[in-house]
Amino acid sequence: MNQPIQIFSEIAPLKRVLLHRPGAELENLMPDYLDRLLFDDIPFLDQAQKEHDFFAETLRNRGVEVLYLEDLAAETLTTTGAKEAFLEDYLNETTILDEEIRNEVRNFFLSIEDNRAFIDHTMAGLKKSEVEISKASNLTAIVETEYPFLIDPMPNLYFTRDPFATIGHSVSLNRMYSATRRRETLYGKQIFTHHPMFARNETNFLYHRDETTRMEGGDQLILSDKIVAIGISQRTEVASIEKIAETIFATEPSFEHILAFNIGEERKFMHLDTVFTMVDHDKFTIHPEIEGELSLYSITKHKDSVRVFEEKDTLENILCRYLDLPEVLLIRCGGDDLAAAAREQWNDGSNTLAIAPGEVVVYDRNTITNRLLKEAGVKLNEISGSELVRGRGGPRCMSMPFIRE
Known part of the structure; x- marks a missing residue:
């Protein structure tokens, strides 16, 4: 662990993670101004903190060192x-x-x-x-x-995944979609520039908060030490992906391909990790509503330039080809029931946090998706999220890994 940032996988054993325990910012939410602050409801702070503490303790019990943004x-x-x-x-x-x-x-x-x-x-x-x-x-x-x-308060801060994301040994310090969240990245800038844990190694920034086009961490997934997936979404623009591709290829030499998933700009999808996450070497959760409509592009490092292709194949075949797998399993959020899929995706049934290959943290409320995960051989660590989920984010949204084995 001599490197303070070491993220080359979505599923490798999680060793160190950053969280933010919800605080008084949630009590400063007001019904008349929820849209301004990107909330649909007002969580009950005491219960939200209990749920978050249980989440943190679940991680510690699995051998994960938990650090807090505020500390x-x-x-x-x-x-x-x-x-x-x-x-x-x-x-x-x-x-x-x-x-x-x-x-x-x-x-x-x-x-x-x-x-x-x-x-x-x-x-x-x-x-x-x-x-x-x-x-x-x-x-x-x-x-x-x-x-x-x-x-304004910053009630979205407990979703530590979005303001900055770790890729390889580097950090993407993001330009947030909404002005109300842009101040969140100040804490990342402060920590990665001045905290002794990071300052001694001089953090490499792949993206910066002062960029002119938006990018958020929920759209950034590390599928392997060669593949980064990035969502084109409500929160992340195509131009941002082109910018970060150049810096990833220039400064993180192990990465060879970026897969750009165009998931549309609906709020219910928001980020790639609300509709697609990796739970094992060959298993992924997916919201069925994006399967048929998904456009996917590959950006490939080629000598001193990049090549961009539109992938004309099924998602399964594309994943098999890039991850060098004989087959993959796409586990549908809510199964084949469209009502269940919509409900459980809204409650972050697809937003799983892998803490080891085939072992994830999930909200207990998404019973159909959780049953399908178990049937696929995935080990679940279930947490309650009746209040946390009101901010429209799940276990992956609430966690920013620093080190995976």
């Missing part, structure tokens, strides 16, 4: 000026234009002496009622007077 971020703030520098980046990502208000907000955050409490509060957002604001000096500063927040 690592706080541990980067110990040097002189580090907190102030992070706060300036953070404030630059807000909509606060009035300099007087910005100074008040800056003073509020810098008054929080404990680094972990400081990080927690940046994640939770800032209500107008928490800060003494003198009269605003310009019109822009006083519009939206009914809106209760100076700085």
Whole structure:
């Protein structure tokens, strides 16, 4: 484990992972502003934390070291000026234009002496009622007077897979689809640049948050040490895949092919890993609704350039060819029942987290998909997710692997 990032597989035994335990940011969700924050409902925080703690303990019981985003971020703030520098980046990502208000907000955050409490509060957002604001000096500063927040909460942060993703020994620090999630990547930038675990090796970034086209980690799957799958989706653009392909091929020499899955731009699909995940060397979960419609393209390293082909074959045959397998099994989310498939995909039945070949973590509520996984010989570690699932993400969404064997 001399490399802090080592991800060349979706299924190799998981050794170290990053999570974020849901916090006060969930209690700052309000019914009138759910769309703004990409939520459909408001989870009950106490229960969501119990479910998340059980998820973390399930991983620990299987030999996985669990790290927390909020802890690592706080541990980067110990040097002189580090907190102030992070706060300036953070404030630059807000909509606060009035300099007087910005100074008040800056003073509020810098008054929080404990680094972990400081990080927690940046994640939770800032209500107008928490800060003494003198009269605003310009019109822009006083519009939206009914809106209760100076700085929005970040309720999606417990889906640590999306803001940054690990590929090989490198990091894709992503440009998020929605402005409300772009601040999340600040924590990744801070950790991978300044935390001692990563700074001593100088992290290689395959993509950066300042790129102009969007990319999210739920669309990035590592099928083998040669194959990366990336979804063309609501959250990831074609141009982003072309950009990252160049940097992957240039700096991660083991990878030879990128398979681009065009899954469409519907919110119910959102990311590739909500409709397709790898659970064993030759087994995959899939949402049946994308099977017939799926367009798939291969981007292949060729000397000093890349070649792009549209794959004209079944998904099974394409996977067999690229992964050098005699056959593969596609396990349908919800089976052949369209109603069950829609319901269980909405509840992240396809969003499995492999912690070893043929062993996964799943939500217990997706009973049909889970039965089919068991029948296929996959070992399940079931967790409750009645509150966590309200954010529309499952075990893979909630985990960012750092090291697999």
